[in-house]
Amino acid sequence: MTASAPRSDAPVAVICGGGVLPAEVLEAAQAAGRKVFAIAIKGEASEALDRFRPVSLGWGQIGKLFDTMKKAGCRDVVLIGGVSRRPDFRSVAGDLGTLRRLPRIVAALKGGDDSLLVKVIGIFEDEGFRVIGAHEIAPSLLAGSGVIAGAQPDGDALRDMRLARQAVEALGRLDIGQAAVALGGRVIAVEGAEGTDAMLGRCAELRRNGRVNAKGRAGVLVKRAKPGQDLRADLPAIGPNTVEAAAAAGLAGIALEAGCVFIAEREATLAAARGKGLFLHGFEGEIDGG
Amino acid sequence: MTASAPRSDAPVAVICGGGVLPAEVLEAAQAAGRKVFAIAIKGEASEALDRFRPVSLGWGQIGKLFDTMKKAGCRDVVLIGGVSRRPDFRSVAGDLGTLRRLPRIVAALKGGDDSLLVKVIGIFEDEGFRVIGAHEIAPSLLAGSGVIAGAQPDGDALRDMRLARQAVEALGRLDIGQAAVALGGRVIAVEGAEGTDAMLGRCAELRRNGRVNAKGRAGVLVKRAKPGQDLRADLPAIGPNTVEAAAAAGLAGIALEAGCVFIAEREATLAAARGKGLFLHGFEGEIDGG
Numbered sequence: 140m141t142a143s144a145p146r147s148d149a150p151v152a153v154i155c156g157g158g159v160l161p162a163e164v165l166e167a168a169q170a171a172g173r174k175v176f177a178i179a180i181k182g183e184a185s186e187a188l189d190r191f192r193p194v195s196l197g198w199g200q201i202g203k204l205f206d207t208m209k210k211a212g213c214r215d216v217v218l219i220g221g222v223s224r225r226p227d228f229r230s231v232a233g234d235l236g237t238l239r240r241l242p243r244i245v246a247a248l249k250g251g252d253d254s255l256l257v258k259v260i261g262i263f264e265d266e267g268f269r270v271i272g273a274h275e276i277a278p279s280l281l282a283g284s285g286v287i288a289g290a291q292p293d294g295d296a297l298r299d300m301r302l303a304r305q306a307v308e309a310l311g312r313l314d315i316g317q318a319a320v321a322l323g324g325r326v327i328a329v330e331g332a333e334g335t336d337a338m339l340g341r342c343a344e345l346r347r348n349g350r351v352n353a354k355g356r357a358g359v360l361v362k363r364a365k366p367g368q369d370l371r372a373d374l375p376a377i378g379p380n381t382v383e384a385a386a387a388a389g390l391a392g393i394a395l396e397a398g399c400v401f402i403a404e405r406e407a408t409l410a411a412a413r414g415k416g417l418f419l420h421g422f423e424g425e426i427d428g429g
Numbered sequence: 430m431t432a433s434a435p436r437s438d439a440p441v442a443v444i445c446g447g448g449v450l451p452a453e454v455l456e457a458a459q460a461a462g463r464k465v466f467a468i469a470i471k472g473e474a475s476e477a478l479d480r481f482r483p484v485s486l487g488w489g490q491i492g493k494l495f496d497t498m499k500k501a502g503c504r505d506v507v508l509i510g511g512v513s514r515r516p517d518f519r520s521v522a523g524d525l526g527t528l529r530r531l532p533r534i535v536a537a538l539k540g541g542d543d544s545l546l547v548k549v550i551g552i553f554e555d556e557g558f559r560v561i562g563a564h565e566i567a568p569s570l571l572a573g574s575g576v577i578a579g580a581q582p583d584g585d586a587l588r589d590m591r592l593a594r595q596a597v598e599a600l601g602r603l604d605i606g607q608a609a610v611a612l613g614g615r616v617i618a619v620e621g622a623e624g625t626d627a628m629l630g631r632c633a634e635l636r637r638n639g640r641v642n643a644k645g646r647a648g649v650l651v652k653r654a655k656p657g658q659d660l661r662a663d664l665p666a667i668g669p670n671t672v673e674a675a676a677a678a679g680l681a682g683i684a685l686e687a688g689c690v691f692i693a694e695r696e697a698t699l700a701a702a703r704g705k706g707l708f709l710h711g712f713e714g715e716i717d718g719g
Contacts, residue, residue, distance in 0.1 A: 302603075309599040313592075315616045326605045327622040332615070332635050341631075345622050 150174035151276055152213035152268075154204075155184045155193065156220030160273070160280075160376060160403050162187040164219050167277035175276075176211045178204065183222055202234040205266050216263055218372065219273040257369050272371040274401070282421045284397035288409040289418035292392055295323075296359050300394045300422065302326050303361035311365030317375045320390065322358030327351050335362060335377070339384035346389050356391040356416060363396035370399060378403035382411040382419075392418030440464035441566055442503035442558075444494075445474045445483065446510030450563070450570075450666060450693050452477040454509050457567035465566075466501045468494065473512055492526015495556050506553055508662065509563040547659050562661040564691070572711045574687035578699040579708035582682055585613075586649050590684045590712065592616050593651035601655030607665045610680065612648030617641050625652060625667070629674035636679050646681040646706060653686035660689060668693035672701040672709075682708030 151168065153175050155161035161184060165175050177193035184193065196204050208216065240262060260270045274281055292300060299321035306319040306326045316330030320342050327345055330338045339360065345351040362375050377393065377400065385393055393412070395402075402408050402419075412419045441458065443465050445451035451474060455465050467483035474483065486494050498506065530552060550560045564571055582590060589611035596609040596616045606620030610632050617635060620628045629650065635641040652665050667683065667690065675683055683702070685692075692698050692709075702709045 306600070306603055306605060309603060310596070310619065313596055313599060313616060315596060315619060320621075325622070326603060329600065329605060329619045329621050331610075331619050331631075332617040332640055333631055334640075337631075341621075341623055341627070350622055350624075 148174060149212045149214055150176040151215040151217055151271070152176045152178060152208045152211065153217045153219060153273075153276075154178045154180065155188055156180050156218075156222045157183040157185060158221045158403070159185065159187065159378065160401060161185070161220040162191070163280060163403060164217065164273045164277040165191050167279050171276065171279070173276050176208070176213050178207070180220075180222070184220065200234050201240055205268075208268065214267075214269055216268045216270050217273050217276060218259070218270065219374075257372050260369065260372055270371050273374055274370060274398075280401045280403070280405070281398055282395040282400045282402050282419075284421045284423050287395070287402070287419035287421055288412040289392065289416065292359070292394070292418055292420055295357065296391050296418070298324055299357075299359040299391075300361055300420075303359055304363065304394070304422070307361055307363050308366055311363070311368065314365065317365060318360060318362045320358055320360050320388070322351060322390070323353055327358070335360070336380055336384045339381070339388045339390075342388035342390070343384075353389065356389055358388070358390045360385050360388075360390055360393045361395075362393070362400055364399040374401055375399065376401035376403055377408065379407045379411045382408055382415065382417060386411075386415035386417055390417065392420060394420045394422055397421035397423045438464060439502045439504055440466040441505040441507055441561070442466045442468060442498045442501065443507045443509060443563075443566075444468045444470065445478055446470050446508075446512045447473040447475060448511045448693070449475065449477065449668065450691060451475070451510040452481070453570060453693060454507065454563045454567040455481050457569050461566065461569070463566050466498070466503050468497070470510075470512070474510065489527050490524055491530055492524040495526060495558075498558065504557075504559055506558045506560050507563050507566060508549070508560065509664075547662050550659065550662055560661050563664055564660060564688075570691045570693070570695070571688055572685040572690045572692055572709075574711045574713050577685070577692070577709035577711055578702040579682065579706065582649070582684070582708055582710055585647065586681045586708070588614055589647075589649040589681075590651055590710075593649055594653065594684070594712070597651055597653050598656055601653070601658065604655065607655060608650060608652045610648055610650050610678070612641060612680070613643055617648070625650070626670055626674045629671070629678045629680075632678035632680070633674075643679065646679055648678070648680045650675050650678075650680055650683045651685075652683070652690055654689040664691055665689065666691035666693055667698065669697040669701045672698055672705065672707060676701075676705035676707055680707065682710060684710045684712055687711035687713045 153165055165177055168175050177188055177191040179188050179193040179195045181195050181197040194207055263270050302321035303319040306329055310316050318330040318335045319326055320328045328338050328342050364375055441463060443455055455467055458465050467478055467481040469478050469483040469485045471485050471487040484497055553560050593609040593611035593616060596619055600606050608620040608625045609616055610618045618628050618632050654665055
C-alpha cells in the first residue's frame with residue numbers, strides 16, 4: 140500500500156487553525172460517519188480540539204506533518220480555521236522537510252490570501268494528498284438559501300444587499316475581501332486585510348460620528364466567496380461575533396451566499412440574530428426585488 | 430442684463446466647505462487673475478476665508494444663496510471644501526427658496542457621494558449657473574506627473590501602485606471610494622465612507638497587530654478620481670495629514686493620478702514627504718515597470 144492509496148476506511152486529515160470551526164467541522168464530519176485525523180497547528184488551534192486527540196505540529200514541522208499523515212493512512216486533507224498572522228518561516232528552525240519546501244512556501248506567502256492558500260494546496264497535492272473542502276465533509280455547517288433567522292428583508296434591505304454584493308464581487312475578482320456593507324443605497328465599507336468584524340466596527344463608528352446618517356436598523360452586511368474562489372482554501376464564515384458586531388453597527392441584517400459560507404456556532408448565531416432583531420438571509424445568484 | 434449673462438469681469442462664486450482648500454483655491458484663482466466671490470457654508474468653512482470677505486450662508490438659505498450669487502453678477506460657480514456630515518434639511522427651518530427645492534435635494538441625498546454632488550450640480554444648472562471645477566480656476570494646486578517629492582518608486586512600489594490603482598478603479602466604478610493601499614503584492618485596505626486618513630490608520634493597525642508583515646517602509650497609497658468622476662463635484666485631495674498618516678502606516682510612498690488630485694498646503698506636504706522618507710509620485714494612465 141502506498142501513502143496515496145486510500146483505504147476504504149481511511150481517515151480524512153483535518154489540519155486545524157484557530158477558532159471554533161475546526162472542532163465543529165470534526166464533529167459534523169464524524170456525525171456524518173466520516174473518520175477524522177485531527178492535526179492541531181501549534182499556537183493557533185483551540186483546546187476544544189483535545190477530545191479529538193490531535194497531533195500538534197508547529198510551522199517548522201512540515202516534513203513531520205506529511206510523514207504523520209501518510210502513516211495514519213490519510214489521503215484526503217482538509218484545511219480549516221484561522222491563522223492569526225502570516226507565519227514567518229525564516230525565523231523558524233525547520234525540520235528537513237520544511238527546509239526542502241521553504242522556497243516554495245516563501246513564494247506562496249507573497250500575493251493575496253487567496254493565492255497563498257491555493258499555493259499551499261499545490262504543495263499538498265505534490266505530496267500525493269487530495270485537498271478537499273471543509274464543506275465537503277461538514278455540509279451541515281453551510282448557510283442555506285432564503286430566510287435563516289429573523290424577518291424577510293424589506294425593499295431597502297434588498298437594494299443594499301444588491302449593492303454590497305456587487306462591491307464584494309468586484310473586490311473578490313482582485314483577491315481583496317469577502318465582505319462589504321451598504322446602507323441607504325450606498326456602499327459605506329469594504330473589507331480588506333482587517334477582516335469582517337473590524338469592518339463592522341468601522342461602520343458603527345461611521346454612524347456614531349455622523350458620517351453615515353440613518354434612523355433605526357438600516358444597512359446590510361454581505362459576505363460571500365470571491366468569484367472563482369477555491370473554497371478548499373478559504374471558506375467565508377460568520378458566527379455570533381459577526382451578528383453582535385453587525386447589531387452594534389445598527390445594521391438591519393446579514394446576507395450570505397448560500398452553500399458558500401459557514402455559520403459557526405449555529406444555534407448561538409441564530410439566537411443572537413433573533414435577539415437583536417437582525418435578519419440572516421441566504422442568497423443564490425442575483426438578488427431580486429427591492 | 431439677466432442673471433445668467435456673465436460680464437467680462439464677472440466674479441466666479443466659490444462656495445466653500447471646510448478645510449484649507451477653499452482659501453487655497455481662492456488665492457490661486459486670484460493669483461491667476463480671476464475675480465472671486467466667496468460664499469462660506471456656515472458651520473463648515475474656516476476662518477481662514479475671512480480675508481476674502483465671504484458671505485456666510487447656512488443649509489436652510491438656498492434661496493438666498495442663488496439671489497446673492499445673481500446680484501453679484503456670478504455665472505460660474507465652484508464647489509470646494511469638505512462637508513463634515515450629510516446635512517439633514519428636514520431639521521432646518523429653510524427659506525422659501527430652500528423649501529421649493531427640498532424634494533430634489535432630499536432625493537439627491539440618497540445614493541453615493543458622487544451621485545449626490547452631481548445632482549447638486551444639476552440644481553445649480555437649473556438656476557442658470559455654470560458649475561466649473563476648482564482645478565479649472567486653480568490648476569496650480571494639482572498633482573503633476575512623475576516624481577513630486579522623494580525618490581523614484583522601486584519595483585515593489587510600482588507593483589503595489591498597480592494593484593492599488595486597479596482596486597480604486599474597480600471601487601470607483603461602483604461610486605465607493607477614491608483610495609486603496611497595497612503592500613507586498615496584496616491590496617490590504619480599501620476606502621469606503623471613512624475617508625483616506627481613517628483607512629491609513631487601519632493600515633498602521635494591521636502592521637502593529639501583525640496581520641500584515643513587512644520590513645521597513647513598504648506599500649503604497651494610491652489616490653485617484655473615480656472613473657468617469659465629475660471633478661467639478663468632488664476632487665480627490667491630499668495634504669500633510671495624509672503624508673503623516675501614510676508614514677505612520679509605514680508606507681513607502683503615495684501615488685496620485687496626475688491632473689486629478691489636489692495637493693493641499695503643497696510646501697508642507699512635500700516637506701513632510703521628504704522628512705519622513707516617502708515618495709510622492711504622479712501617474713497618468715497605466716503604471717509601467719515593477
